Amino acid sequence: MTTAPASFRLIVDEIAEKIRTGELKPGEKLPSTSQLATKYGVSNNTVYRALAILHDRDLIIGQQGRGTYVAEPPPG
Numbered sequence: 001m002t003t004a005p006a007s008f009r010l011i012v013d014e015i016a017e018k019i020r021t022g023e024l025k026p027g028e029k030l031p032s033t034s035q036l037a038t039k040y041g042v043s044n045n046t047v048y049r050a051l052a053i054l055h056d057r058d059l060i061i062g063q064q065g066r067g068t069y070v071a072e073p074p075p076g
Contacts, residue, residue, distance in 0.1 A: 006040035006041060006042055006046075007042075007046070008042070008046050008047075008049040008050040008053070009050075010040070011036065011040055011042070011046070011047065011050035012050045012053050012054055015030070015050070015054055015059070015060075016054065016057070016059055019059050019060075019070055024070045025070060026070050026071065026072045026073060027069055027070060027072065028069065028070045029067050029068070029069050030051075030060065030067065030068045030069065030070070032067065033047045033048065033051070036050075051068060058071055058074070059071055
């Protein structure tokens with residue numbers, strides 16, 4: 001029995017939960033897009049879609065040429 005690839009929603013939910021619980025800490029670098037694609041068995045485009053949603057939720061920030069990091073929580 002083979003496992004179906006994860007959807008972008010699963011990636012969003014798992015990363016958001018790891019941030020919420022503190023498993024991923026502010027300033028921590030996320031794995032590369034290709035590493036995440038391999039981990040979840042999806043295309044890079046699926047990972048890009050998930051990361052875009054996490055970015056829109058202000059949970060992560062991208063730094064051109066450096067990678068993607070967990071965002072600092074908003075003050076207050």
